[in-house]
Structures are given as C-alpha cells and as structure tokens.
Amino acid sequence: MPAIQSPAGAAPVPMIQLWRGGMLESTHLGHAVICDATGQIVESWGDPQAVIFPRSSCKMLQALPLLESGAADAHSLTDRQVALACASHQGAAIHTDAVTRWLADLGLADDDLRCGAHEPYDTAERNRLIRAEEKPCQCHNNCSGKHAGFLTLNRHLKGGPEYIDPGHPVQQAVKQAFEETTGESSPGYGIDGCSAPNFATSVHGLARAMARFAAATGTGDARDRAMHRLTRAMGQYPEMVAGEGRACTELMRAMDGRVALKTGAEAVFIAIIPERRMGIALKVTDGGTRGAEGAIAALLVKLGVLDPAHPATLKRLDAVQKSWRGMETGILRRAPGFP
C-alpha cells in the first residue's frame, strides 16, 4: 500500500510553529504543491507525490457529476445550493434550513441522508438544541450539503437508496470525475467520517485538479462549465461553505471571493485561484487543523492574493495566542523557510 511518507519521497517540511515564552513549543510538518493550469508544479514543499486522502477538501470534485450530468439544472439548484454541496458547514440554521428545504424539494427527508448525525459546531444552534432537549439530526452533519447533492444526482441516475456504497452509480461517477481531474488513477479509497468513500491521490494530483478549476472559463464543455460554476459559487457564498468564524469563510471573504478555499479533515487544504490559473493543495502530516490553516494562509500571502495584515489572516498566521484571562502566551507562525 502507498504510504504518505514513502522512503523514496522527500520528507515533509516544517510549515507552522507554535512559539511560547520565546521558545519553540510545537511544529507542524507537511507537503504542499502549487500547480499551474498545464498541470506543472510551480513550487512544492516536501513530497509532491505523497499520497493523501483529500477528505472534505475535494467536495467540489465530488460535486462535478451533480453539475455535469444535468441533475443540478434539472432540479433548478441555485448557486447557494451549489456552494452548500461543497460545504463542511457548522450546522447553523442557515445550513440546516437550506438542507431541509433541499431534501423536501426532492420529496425526501432527513432519514434519506446517510451522513449520520453529530452535534453542530455552531454555538447558537448547539445551544438551541440543548435548551430544547432535541438531538441533532443528520442535516446538522457538516457534510449534509454534499449528501443532498449526492441524493440529487442519485435521483437523476435512478440509483438505489444506499448512495454512499463505493459501487453505487453516484460514487462511481464521483470516482471517474476525481481520477480524470486529478490526472491520476486513485490508489484506493477510505471511508470518510460521513460514511462516503474518499479517494486517495497525490498532493500533486489534488493541486492539478484545483488548477483545472482555476483555469475553467465557463464557456467550454460540461466539465469546464461545472468547474467554473462551482468555483464562483463557493466564492460568492462563503458562509454556506463553512460558517461564521471559520477559516474557509473568513479567508474567502478576506479575498472578496476571488479565491475558492476548502479545508479537509486531517489537515488538508486546497485553494483555487482563477486570477493566476493556479491551484494549491497541502497536507499537514500530523492532521492538525491549525497547521493546515496557517500553511494555506502563508501560501496565499506568498502569492499576493491574501493580505497578511487582514484580521482573518492574523487569526491563523502570526496568530497571537492568549490565556483565558487574555494574556499573550505565544504566537503561531511560519517555520523558518516556509513558504
């Protein structure tokens, strides 16, 4: 089986460090690739061939068949819904209301989802549930928008209800789009937290796919139009992709929606940069989210598309850490030499 740190590949490099009291406390290592629209590496750190699970960072790839097949148009999906299909949302009312209405439009309900339920990350909705003594439903799952997209595609493909089975037509369509877009045969898949298959690829493959999204003009074939629409929908509705206070939403807003961003569990992050026709993919090898957030911010600053002094940047990079009483305790910043 392929391994992230194969003996043949370069070791991951220090990307983000936590300093406390003038001393280094913790270090996040990772692999990163900036890729251009021809699929060539512009710059890389660590091992571009490291095999990773993109996890939720590839939700726009998983949404390609939804748009390309015509299912999205057949069901008159709005761009707001298209953004939600790419989301790891925090289960705020704006997200759960949208998923619930979407399912109703399909004549479906929460029970038709296969993502499972978990407590929402949104504090207001979490507290509402606790006060009402309600349990979270599957629409609170951060992946419920993606699953609503799967169900819409499934209606179009006339597949069975277990749309998350790796052999189901929905997942087979996802796999084909994933491999064509990354330009690689996937070496295999894992099961994600939402029970859907997640196909592995190299960091280069994931960055190559994102560069293709970045280069889409919206005037070409079905895939080109789908990529163009997904990228713009994410940038136009950043609050639907994650939620208030979260990295994807805040950083996309900081760039006025000109760049599409998506995080994935276990510290994956991607960026789609249309104005540069470039894509970025990175994986912090320890799975620490703060490392991936700091690293993507550093690469966006390096490329000149993110303001290093923007408050959304300074929450993740050169980020002052404070105690519970508000005393400064340390700083999260670039490792020397990165990027």
Place this chain on the structure above:
Amino acid sequence: MPAIQSPAGAAPVPMIQLWRGGMLESTHLGHAVICDATGQIVESWGDPQAVIFPRSSCKMLQALPLLESGAADAHSLTDRQVALACASHQGAAIHTDAVTRWLADLGLADDDLRCGAHEPYDTAERNRLIRAEEKPCQCHNNCSGKHAGFLTLNRHLKGGPEYIDPGHPVQQAVKQAFEETTGESSPGYGIDGCSAPNFATSVHGLARAMARFAAATGTGDARDRAMHRLTRAMGQYPEMVAGEGRACTELMRAMDGRVALKTGAEAVFIAIIPERRMGIALKVTDGGTRGAEGAIAALLVKLGVLDPAHPATLKRLDAVQKSWRGMETGILRRAPGFP
C-alpha cells in the same frame, strides 16, 4: 533560545499513526524518555535533550511546595484535594463543587482565582450552564484545582493576590522545586493557558523528576513524603485528576491506580511508576493530544503495567475509528518500531 528540534539533537521519531482504507493518513512524531530512580535513561526515542514546556503534565511538581511547606497540612487538605491540585479536570460538578468549597474554607471566592473562565468539557455541566443561561466561572477552568493549591500556599507564604506573577513567592517556590526535581536549570518559562508561568525543561529532565516521584517511599524528608503522597493521591482519586471518559482517569483506573498519569497541553504526557521506580515523559512535537495519549499507552504496555486489551487502552491505541453512522473507517496505532 533553545529549540525543541535543535540541530544537534536527534529528530523526533514516528510514534502514532492514523491508517484509513489500508493507507497511512497521518503521523505523530515525538520525543520520549523512560528514566530510572538514579536519573539514568532506561530507553529513549528521539532527542532526550529536546527542551519542552511540560504544561499541565507537571502539576504534581507545581504542587510540591504546597505539601513541603506544611501549607497542605495546616489547612487539613484531604488526598482528594491533593489530587485535584494536580488536575486538568473537565469542570464536572464533582470538580467545581470541590474547588468552591476549598476556596470557601480559605475565606476566598471565585474572584480570587486568576485562571480565567472557559466552558467546561463535561457535557452534563456544560448543558446545565446553557439551560440555566449561566456563564462558566473560573472554577470551571480545568486548572482551578491547581490554582486553589496556589492560593493555599499563598496563604501560608503571606504573598499578595497576584499569585501567578513569575516573581511572586508562590511561583518562585514552584520554580525552585521544579529545577531541583528535574535536576536542570530551567532555560525559561512561558505563560500557560491558565496564565501561570510554566517552566521549560528537557524531556529527560521531566522524566527524571517523575522517576524521583516513583522512587519516593513516604518515609524520608519533606520532599520524599510530598512526592509519595501526591503520587498516591492521583492514583487513588483518578476521577479528580481529569474526569469520566478522559485518558488520565481511564488509564489510571485500568492500572488500579498503581501508576500516576498526567497529560499536558500540546501533547505532553508523563507517567510515575512506583513499582518500577521509573518515570516517563514524552512530547509529541506537533501538539496533537491523540498522539500523546496513544504514545503513553504504548510505553505503559511495553513496560507491562497496562493491559493492551483493556477498553481504556483500546480507546487510544489500536483504536478503531468510526464514522458518524458507526462504520469502521480506520485505526490509530503504533508507528512501526515504536515503542
């Protein structure tokens, strides 16, 4: 300034890995030392001289002056309170009630604490606060037991109210005990999340201190008796040291309280093993808690003091990961060659 990964020192080694779909997804690297009662290294991984902040893993060191000074006896502290002074508790009612009563016994109140407030990790207490529309108080802070100990020592030392200032007699007493026990001059301190100073030392220094605790007989000088009492109090009241469901509590119970364990933020873990007169200290260099929990379990299994098949072990080592619907998705396990 010293750095965790100094050029002269050995690199951290892979300790714990997350596997998904038969492929390696994430890796935690770290440094670890097993030390005997003479201060000699029995076995080590990575760089024994790596400088770390012990964070909360050294709370029993921070409690030494409380016992050695006679303050604990003068205030008739129970062993349950002594365990709480070493705690990173989850703010359950058993913890907050005990801290509140302790403060009252001193004629003090929540406002006299300097640890700051945060939402408790205990779900029942968190939900109670939300339903009652109450804010958490400082007694909910996971360090409030340590701070109650500081306040008790402060009463004895007749210091001012800002007992967390690095120059305050309480912290000077902590520093002296810390340096004497680790056997090293601390290269400096950082400010912890609870606003108290946290002194740096090497992984070897921290393990050496823990071996001294392990070798204490309770029949020697004030330090020996304090170390003996602290170790036994932690093992006897594991629920006071952390709380239901948490690693320190569950793993100490799995060893029938014969070993004292303590976690620290940024992935530090220590063990005090009286039956072997040994101490362990480890730091996962990315700061990932699951890595430190898996690594300490692996070392305790290696030493034969923890059952690898105990449910508390299998939550942290060879730990099956599941999706929100209960499907198996992966496993958290030892990296090849560790320990």
